[in-house]
Amino acid sequence: MLIETSRFGPVEVDDSRFIRFEQGILGFPSEKRYALIQTAEGSGFYWLQAVERADLAFVVCDPRLFVADYRAPIKSEELEQIGLSQPDGAQVFIVVNKVEDLLTGNLQGPLVVNVETRAAKQLVLSDKRYSTRHPLMRLPRMVAVASRSA
DSSP states (O other), X not given: OEEXXXXXXXXXXXXXXXXXXXXXXXXXXXXXXEEEEESSTXXXXXXXXXXXXXXXXXXXXXXXXXXXXXXXXXXHHHHHHTTOSSGGXXXXXXXXXXXXXXXXXXXXXXXXXXXXXXXXXXXXXXXXXXXXXXXXXXOOOOOOOOOOOO
């Protein structure tokens, strides 16, 4: 399916890359359908692009790339809402933000996806070990180089 994005223009997305959030994502309850678009071959980062809004997309990643012991406590009723009985059928993502030269991740609001059906839900955790702006990595600073013509 061809979807419009504000960052990349029209993008062809395979049907297996669509995710449905029945209750939306915090702040965007009416946007239910998203496409998971890989940013680059071998990258752990993805764009979670709203299907109906070209201007709405989030950078997401697997939190365990940066926090090896991260575990999102998923209640059985939350699993049932996305059609799972066991958490091992789920993939967890976090929303990534850029603050100056630092990438942070929202560990308190993970996105849980049923790998089989691609039904998804955003959790809101009360675990104080996790924050909404957990530092993930510093980006290299770009240095401007001035050239002089002779």
